[in-house]
Amino acid sequence: MARTGLGRQAALLVLADGRLPAGGYAHSGGLEPAVAARRVTDMAELEAFLVGRAETAGVIAAAFAAAACARALRDDLSQMPELEAELDARIPSPELRKVSRDLGRQLRRAMSSIHPHPHFADLGPAPHQPIVMGVAAAALGLDAQDAALAILHENNSGAAAAAAKLMPVDPFDVHAILARMAERLDRLAGRAAALAGGPPADLPSPGAPLADIAAEHHRRRDVRLFAS
Amino acid sequence: MYDSLHHRAPAGPVGAMSARAVLASELNGKGRISRIRTLRSDGPLVLRKSNPKGPEPLTRRRHDVARVALAAGTAGPLGGDDYALDVNVGAGSTLVLQEVSAMLILPGQGGAQSKMAINITVEQGATFVWWAEPVIAAHRCNHLHDVRIALAPDARMILREEILLGRHGEAPGDFSSRLRITRGGLALYDQQIAFGPSSDGWDGAAVLGGHRATGSVIAVDPDWVDAPPAAAPFDQNAALTPLAGPGAAIGAVAPDSLELRRLLMRGVTELGPSWAT
């Protein structure tokens, strides 16, 4: 895949921007059920939630985005089905698998119009979000580390933004958490990029038991602000 | 960190133990009764045949299963120890592996890492039941737990894993565990859990939320290819979730081992009659 088009850093900002019209705003990244279960009640617990999420679901998403990006940059999509299956195996909750695939379809739908590339059409009917993010990053001329960082940031800032609607918080305090986490996200993205070229089976799989349990409860609630 | 006087170079610090136990089952000549083919204990990993007392739970109440108990010959593993257990469930046979007591993981000299690698293959038409006791990550331990299970496409399996974050009232050491299950070579379930002073975020609401026990029951049943069990979040701290293949995971967190066991066993009742206890 030719690395042409938008300038690198600016392209990364485009891809990671919460305003990218791909439907991410409808999700809280599991924060809503965590607040509903009273597991997150203050800023310290919010920060612990976000760090825990980045170190689990974030690490997995980053690894798969980086792996997909590395392959798309080589125009080799042959392992995408294996990446999809490996990612499925890392998400016990069917609800979270569906959310990941819904967000993946939406990201592909958006990017197919924003910055078209033939690879998007080759990803199967409902690709996972990290896979699409990796391919979209490659289409924008970005590398595996950029892809990892984009999805880490998008997932983290999306959950943080949801806090303003779910909790009595000072938005400055919420963004202070994001600022404190910046170095962590860089580090996690670097680690994801280092693994990107290896076999899909070796990609990390840190689980988050409460995230899976809470997601299944959330789907069954009558009233909810966020889809997940 | 390493003592220059150690005598067992590859195993790490002084007194560190390296052990590899092997267990295999097969069908007998007439192809009816499962029996033990290999039973090789090694040092602290002691394998003992135990005869079924009656119809065996979780195996459609069969009488003709092979049954083995794993006992710990010593405390540990301790830091530096390197344990391995290889299990082969031969074609068509049914193996039930139970454990005599919890595994207490303790720190070793100089903070060296202990390892436990368990490799299991379940061949075609075979059934594997592994009813493990808790793994307890004691204060200041440093342990890597790695379980790999390769299932034939038509193999059945159920296992229980329980992890306790420290003994009563103590903070856990560094612990990292991976359970990876493949079916016909394709990934079916792959989850790591890591906690302790060197890990971040595990105590937060996305992961363990301050709980001191976590565990799961994983069941794989070829009959579920067409009709997987429905998702069931049956407790605030537990859920049964169908996997992307013919398997189901029951995940739970709890303040202690008793409550964890209660949640997991309640989840098992949601799996349906073929997994009746």
Added chain:
Amino acid sequence: MHDETTPRTRALRLGVAGPVGTGKSSVIATICRHLRDEFALGVITNDIYTDEDARFLKSEGVLPEERIRAVETGSCPHTAIRDDVTMNLMAVEDMERDFAPLDIVLVESGGDNLTATFSPALVDAQIFVLDVAGGGDVARKGGPGISGADLLVINKIDLGPHVDVDVDQMVADAEKARGGEPVLPLSRKRPETVEKLCDWVRHMHQTYAKGGHVPVDPGPMAPHHHAHDDDHGHTHSHSHSHSHD
């Protein structure tokens, strides 16, 4: 590609917007009930919390349940019909694909305020719904939905006397605010008004099917909106996705 295949026939995508409680769901139910034998219909609802509106429409039995689908908007009903329409666009495209050929897909916005209007990237035409119970002066106040929607419905006119609203005056105010574009006083209890609504939908579908209808953006919904929203025409925004088949 499975995902973004253009259906053989693309339905008229008709948005229904308006403030909370003015009767958007009821307008959609009315259209479905009266036109389901003439047109192949589908409905996408947008809810702020969960899928209340979809459940209402399903319980009314106006269409087979599978032709009514809900989009969860993460408590951002504005965003879902205007600046990030991806979820709705995909819901419409999925429905057009799953039930091809459809004639009309109705998209109900989550109840919001007077400024919420559909992006022309999502719908071809839109109805804005007010009701007399919201006050007689609402129409005069204007706003992009009131002035720029393809049709303004003033609903529940039978309630006028009970809420001290002069319906004729309200309609006159609305017509003035809209510079002659159509205003339809509506009451479920007055069959002649329902028939007028149906006629408008029939006419819009006919015009659309002949290619004579060009989506019109009622206008930006808040002052901070970027000017380029206005010239982001529908045909342009679809040119990429429709190239796959």
